[in-house]
Amino acid sequence: MFSRIKSIGILGLETYMIDVEADVSRGLPKFDIVGLPTPSISEAKDRVHSAIKNNKMIFPISRITVNLAPADKKKNGTFYDLPILIAILRSSNQIPEVSDDTAFIGELSLDGTIRKVSGVLPMVIEAAANGIRKIFLPKGNAAETVYVSGIDVFAVENIAEVINHINGTKKLESVKKEDYPDLREDVYVEDFSEVMGQYEAKRAMEVAAAGGHNIIMVGSPGSGKTMLAKRIPSILPQMTETESLETTKIYSIAGEMPENVSMIKTRPFRSPHHTVSPAGLSGGGSIPKPGELSLAHNGVLFLDELPEFPRSITETMRQPIEDGVIRIARVQATVSYPSSFMLVCAMNPCPCGFYGHPTKECTCSRSAVEKYLARVSGPLLDRVDIHIEVPPVDYNDIKKKSEAEKSADIRKRVNAAREIQNRRFENSPTNCNAKMTPAETRQYCSLTDDAEKLVRSAFESMSLSARAYDKILRVSRTIADLDNEEKILPRHVAEAVRYRSLDRKYW
Ligand SMILES: Nc1ncnc2c1ncn2[C@@H]1O[C@H](COP(=O)(O)OP(=O)(O)OP(=O)(O)O)[C@@H](O)[C@H]1O
Ligand SMILES: [Mg+2]
Ligand SMILES: [Zn+2]
Structure with missing residues (x-):
């Protein structure tokens, strides 16, 4: 039969x-x-x-x-x-x-x-x-x-x-x-209220989240870089239903759905180790499964100890960072998975970790420091808009018993800035300031005369590249949006220039 x-x-x-x-x-x-x-x-x-x-x-x-x-x-x-x-x-x-x-x-x-x-x-x-x-x-x-x-x-x-x-x-x-009650509905276990002091670093995280900018943190061991990075998903806008479904599909295909969770409603935070294999990162197997780059879709991809990542690995990330998708070619078929994430990197300033530390002595030679920094992939760094230095946490801040500002309150400001961007990019595939095309950057980032002067002098004194110029404009736009200002003012530009510390110091 x-x-x-x-x-x-x-x-x-x-x-x-x-x-x-x-x-x-x-x-x-x-x-x-x-x-x-x-x-x-x-x-x-x-x-x-x-x-x-x-x-x-x-x-x-x-x-x-x-x-x-x-x-x-x-x-x-x-x-x-x-x-x-x-x-x-x-x-x-x-x-x-x-x-x-x-x-x-x-x-x-x-x-x-x-x-x-x-x-x-x-x-x-x-x-x-x-x-x-x-x-x-x-x-x-x-x-x-x-x-x-x-x-x-x-x-x-x-x-x-x-x-x-x-x-x-x-x-x-x-x-x-x-x-299957969804216990994890938009609840983040780790909150910015646990991070004492570090006002400048937290402000930079807020700017990064508000405009969707990639960010790199440089700081000595124990300064709180990992702690800060882990809390970024909690200040990004709440996931839309479409985003939740996209991310959940990827987790379902990867066989990575957490027990009894029916829909992923919190933004992913993925932190692949520098020993990750190319397949673990981009996806692999004879029938390719999603890798870390896709598991981070709609969330944060954190590269801790950036200089330790081999070039071959960081080069793999260029395409997804530009296009938001990763294509995996196999003999059988080519598969593509969405992989649009916010890139967050962290590194020590030198091999011993204490270069520039206020109290501890750096034991590295100048050439060792230079070699260490040169290990960071230039093309990858080129796609990072915001650089910050994370100083050791101030004892007076740790001593405080009171809580710092909650993630939910920071997120309110991020949301307001994102709403301005949603209106700005209503008829464009761009969805946040970080993703503006060069034409959009020209159109939306007009500077006042005073602001223009400020950028010029920063440019000359720091000998910035043309690429850095566009980044400063885009980040200034986000800072102005957080300030609810139509025009980019000198104070916005001044802050954006501060976020180019790696151009100034080492590169
Ligand atoms: N601002 C802070 N407020 C409260 N606790 C902090 C702060 N900074 C650091 N800590 C504490 O120090 C620990 C170490 O911080 P963390 O692991 O984030 O440092 P790191 O910069 O990533 O160091 P490494 O370079 O060694 O990876 C944290 O788990 C936390 O307990
Ligand atoms: Mg760390
Ligand atoms: Zn050192």
């Missing part, structure tokens, strides 16, 4: 419907699967075979042919185990007919347990859009499906549950939103 069961395929962010067809007929016992990539076929066969036998069902001693259609679509992963099993049981008449508005996804263990898989959210969205009204999938993936409407999700732990439901012996309840 012939049967056809629905499932879903995925490659990168692209999803498509898959038909799993099974034919069980007389003849010498044989089990063939066609339409799957060769290496996964034998494993799928073994799992399906054992799962059926270990659950008191009969593995037909007949000729079994399973076909996964359409042939030209990539079928990677292990999530076809469950639909293959259901198709075989149906073709051998062990279960009643399954309506064609029902789909199945799931990997099997040999004992029939259904294992969690990756990419379930985009697959369920695809199913719902194609008229599927019921879907059976691993219990471990249930949380990420609750925001998809128009489809009943049956979250299952083993094949017995699926079969009992289809047979009508024990019906399952579909997953409800209430079963």
Whole structure:
């Protein structure tokens, strides 16, 4: 007998419907699967075979042919185990007919347990859009499906549950939103109120967040660079629904959804170590999974100890920083994942860490300091608008018992500045000051005569490059927006010039 069961395929962010067809007929016992990539076929066969036998069902001693259609679509992963099993049981008449508005996804263990898989959210969205009204999938993936409407999700732990439901012996309840309360709704554990003093550094973070500017911090060990960086997501504007969905899809595909979280509502903070592999960073595997650059999408990518990152790694970041996407080419296919993030870097000023420290002596030679700084990728640094020095925290500030300003209050000002930008870029693909095109920079960053004079003198005394000039204009625009000023005034420019400390000092 012939049967056809629905499932879903995925490659990168692209999803498509898959038909799993099974034919069980007389003849010498044989089990063939066609339409799957060769290496996964034998494993799928073994799992399906054992799962059926270990659950008191009969593995037909007949000729079994399973076909996964359409042939030209990539079928990677292990999530076809469950639909293959259901198709075989149906073709051998062990279960009643399954309506064609029902789909199945799931990997099997040999004992029939259904294992969690990756990419379930985009697959369920695809199913719902194609008229599927019921879907059976691993219990471990249930949380990420609750925001998809128009489809009943049956979250299952083993094949017995699926079969009992289809047979009508024990019906399952579909997953409800209430079963997965989102505890982490826009709540950040780390808050700027814990950072004592460091007013200038915090102000720079606020400016960076307000305009979407990349930022680099230079400071001695223990000055609080990591502490500051971790708190940036808490002052960025709240994620929009679209941003949440984009980010959640990436986490679903990467298999990185936190337990029982159905939607990512807090901006990601990713901090890859400098020993990260190129694949870990950009994404990889024969079927490329998203890497750190995509897991940071709509959030912050933090590169701590920037000079330790090899050139090969920092060069990989240039394209996503410019375009907001990363393309991964493989023999099988090219996959692209969104990767638009705010870049935050930190470094010590020299190998020993104390160059320029007010009380501790730097033990490095001048050439050692220069060599250390030269390790930072020029092209990467070129894409950073704001440089700051983080001094050691002042004892008098730590001593204070009172809390510093809360992230929520800083965020209010950031939001107000972003609203001005939303209006400014209403008809442009640009979404914040940091991303202005050269033409937009000219159009929106007109200076008063006094401000113009100030930039000129800074330019001459610091011998800045043309690139630095545009950065100063863009950052001045953000500072003026925070000030709710239409015109860029001398005080705005003066602050923006202060954020070019690396041009002045070392480069
Ligand atoms: N301004 C501050 N207010 C309160 N605590 C602080 C402050 N600065 C630093 N600390 C404390 O010092 C610890 C070390 O800070 P952090 O790890 O952020 O320093 P760092 O600059 O990243 O150092 P390294 O260069 O060694 O990575 C923090 O975990 C925090 O407990
Ligand atoms: Mg640190
Ligand atoms: Zn030193």
